[in-house]
Amino acid sequence: xxxxxxxxxxxxxxxxxxxxxxxxxxxxxxxxxxxxxxxxxxxxxxxxxxxxxxxxxxxxxxxxxxxxxxxxxxxxxxxxxxxxxxxxxxxxxxxxxxxxxxxxxxxxxxxxxxxxxxxxxxxxxxxxxxxxxxxxxxxxxxxxxxxxxxxxxxxxxxxxxxxxxxxxxxxxxxxxxxxxxxxxxxxxxxxxxxxxxxxxxxxxxxxxxxxxxxxxxxxxxxxxxxxxxxxxxxxxxxxxxxxxxxxxxxxxxxxxxxxxxxxxxxxxxxxxxxxxxxxxxxxxxxxxxxxxxxxxxxxxxxxxxxxxxxxxxxxxxxxxxxxxxxxxxxxxxxxxxxxxxxxxxxxxxxxxxxxxxxxxxxxxxxxxxxxxxxxxxxxxxxxxxxxxxxxxxxxxxxxxxxxxxxxxxxxxxxxxxxxxxxxxxxxxxxxxxxxxxxxxxxxxxxxxxxx
Amino acid sequence: xxxxxxxxxxxxxxxxxxxxxxxxxxxxxxxxxxxxxxxxxxxxxxxxxxxxxxxxxxx
Numbered sequence: 001x002x003x004x005x006x007x008x009x010x011x012x013x014x015x016x017x018x019x020x021x022x023x024x025x026x027x028x029x030x031x032x033x034x035x036x037x038x039x040x041x042x043x044x045x046x047x048x049x050x051x052x053x054x055x056x057x058x059x060x061x062x063x064x065x066x067x068x069x070x071x072x073x074x075x076x077x078x079x080x081x082x083x084x085x086x087x088x089x090x091x092x093x094x095x096x097x098x099x100x101x102x103x104x105x106x107x108x109x110x111x112x113x114x115x116x117x118x119x120x121x122x123x124x125x126x127x128x129x130x131x132x133x134x135x136x137x138x139x140x141x142x143x144x145x146x147x148x149x150x151x152x153x154x155x156x157x158x159x160x161x162x163x164x165x166x167x168x169x170x171x172x173x174x175x176x177x178x179x180x181x182x183x184x185x186x187x188x189x190x191x192x193x194x195x196x197x198x199x200x201x202x203x204x205x206x207x208x209x210x211x212x213x214x215x216x217x218x219x220x221x222x223x224x225x226x227x228x229x230x231x232x233x234x235x236x237x238x239x240x241x242x243x244x245x246x247x248x249x250x251x252x253x254x255x256x257x258x259x260x261x262x263x264x265x266x267x268x269x270x271x272x273x274x275x276x277x278x279x280x281x282x283x284x285x286x287x288x289x290x291x292x293x294x295x296x297x298x299x300x301x302x303x304x305x306x307x308x309x310x311x312x313x314x315x316x317x318x319x320x321x322x323x324x325x326x327x328x329x330x331x332x333x334x335x336x337x338x339x340x341x342x343x344x345x346x347x348x349x350x351x352x353x354x355x356x357x358x359x360x361x362x363x364x365x366x367x368x369x370x371x372x373x374x375x376x377x378x379x380x381x382x383x384x385x386x387x388x389x390x391x392x393x394x395x396x397x398x399x400x401x402x403x404x405x406x407x408x409x410x411x412x413x414x415x416x417x418x419x420x421x422x423x424x425x426x427x428x429x430x431x432x433x434x435x436x437x438x439x440x441x442x443x444x445x446x447x448x449x450x451x
Numbered sequence: 452x453x454x455x456x457x458x459x460x461x462x463x464x465x466x467x468x469x470x471x472x473x474x475x476x477x478x479x480x481x482x483x484x485x486x487x488x489x490x491x492x493x494x495x496x497x498x499x500x501x502x503x504x505x506x507x508x509x510x
Contacts, residue, residue, distance in 0.1 A: 104472040191471050219453070219502055228506060354499050355506040385477065391484050392467050399464025399491045403457045 031126045037262040041137050044255025047248040052148030052360045054244030059428025060152045062438035067156045071163040075143035078167040086172035088112015088180040106190045108183045112176040131266050138202045139171045145210025146217045148360025152224050158418040165408050174205045187389045194386030197393035200263040201321030203370040208397045211367025216406040221418040223357030225425050242306040249313045256317045264325035281324035285336035289316025292340025308344045311361040315339040315369035322373030331380040456498030463490030
């Protein structure tokens, strides 16, 4: 159903509405398991929020955590009001209904067609309700990821506005294409490309989208003051609390395990025998990734780097989001190894060579890690044509999502300026935006990076 | 320069879509999809280069 106001604009593009597709029946035990897992999944969001805060400065810590909270809230509200309709997860179906056009003899389902404001969700099938809950959590995490990259200079109000844009437009499009019977999901049916584009844990819809939006935010907001001085190398601005960062990694592990197993049930229709393997693969991928990052940073700097190791751990988890439900444990080890080796090198490349000031490393961890996981899922999947399906999905995300996100955020920046003024950046966003610091009993040292 | 790079990226996506329609055979189809990704990569490289130039001017 299209809102009456939008109908005249969208009507020429909507040639037909596809019939709803019934999901496979879900036994009660699997329903209970999936619901329990989804109730644990927010720990991934909590972990990421804590990591972001720890990687930022002490004078912006309260603003960072409060910002995380309100950004998640805005994403959830906007997704409930608008985004869920465009995602197309209609109650009583598996989410297959949507609007499509015909091209080259094939149907291209590109937009969801569910009621606005979660109409009829109470009478939906258990599978649809769980899918909707998964999407709520996914949109919250996707909207949160750029917040860490804009840390120490991005205003809360602008962060909320960007979150609304993500939840209303960009995430629903991707989620419909991948999870709700959209054209990427139908690549297998229409073009004999394996089982179509597969993304069990949200590597594409959450992490690649979130990472690309982080890149757009960094480009628009610019670097932190003093990060790239007129002469010499980039200034090191280490995170203020390594304990938050590492504890956030442990919290995130619980959430990620829940996320990947629930995703395997909901989006990959994995049998019971595959669920424990999915969790094992998640753990293996993260473990090899952090071990590899530990080794690389030890060799490069003489001592292991806590923040980079945390980034490596997260990159392993992100890569597993795409692949954990599809590959064997040895493949999961390899996927984590590559993610762990590449992460510290890419963080350094982005900062030192490409002038990208990304305090949380979201571009490397979530965008690059997600793309690697999606590619690896195709590489190691047993179905023929799966790799090409994954490549087409990656092409859609990079080729459409990044320009769209940049355009939307660029327009948004004209209305709600992203960047705080210079004085606010100097005194810290806690005092500037909240009127009080996160650690009022401690003396905040003068910032040596201002020169 | 950044905008030019961002405009090139959708062209790469449409190349990948064209591969699905024009090439039923797996080999040429995969090669064409890779070409589309390469075009996207070039667009991204140009956009990053534009960002670096802009940063250099504002330092």
